[in-house]
């Protein structure tokens with residue numbers, strides 16, 4: 557049986573959701589027989605090929621995030637938002653309370669550890685969008701894995717449901733793998 561191809565990306569996130577993916581521990585051995593991770597921060601392959609499942613971590617924070625997200629959406633059949641940042645905006649969207657310029661000044665100039673800070677302004681750098689957004693505000697999302705981060709067991713549950721042709725459904729306190 558051919559393996560289901562999976563690609564993952566991270567946008568404005570802390571990488572904790574990808575670390576949780578690795579926390580599936582022995583389940584990874586089971587999944588390795590069923591899925592192939594193509595491009596991913598884990599494999600360090602940058603070009604996204606056509607895949608069945610795309611998994612996105614993190615908030616949409618800048619123009620590069622939008623491009624990456626749209627690229628993944630166009631290459632996958634099922635898009636999964638993993639973690640509260642991707643699903644709801646999460647930590648990164650806390651900056652939405654402040655104007656973008658003020659956020660940049662706080663980060664690059666006023667931070668207590670900064671000496672002679674300056675806001676980077678090189679055209680090769682991604683530009684912050686005015687408001688950090690959850691993934692669903694940019695593209696259609698087919699499934700969610702909530703949590704900050706979701707546990708390895710929860711990610712395993714979601715992937716096995718998808719492999720069975722079902723969209724994972726979440727009820728609080730539901731998942732127990734002993």
Ligand code: SF4
Nearest residue numbers: 569570572639640641
């Ligand atoms: S949901 Fe939590 S663990 Fe995942 S990227 Fe956001 S802050 Fe990090």
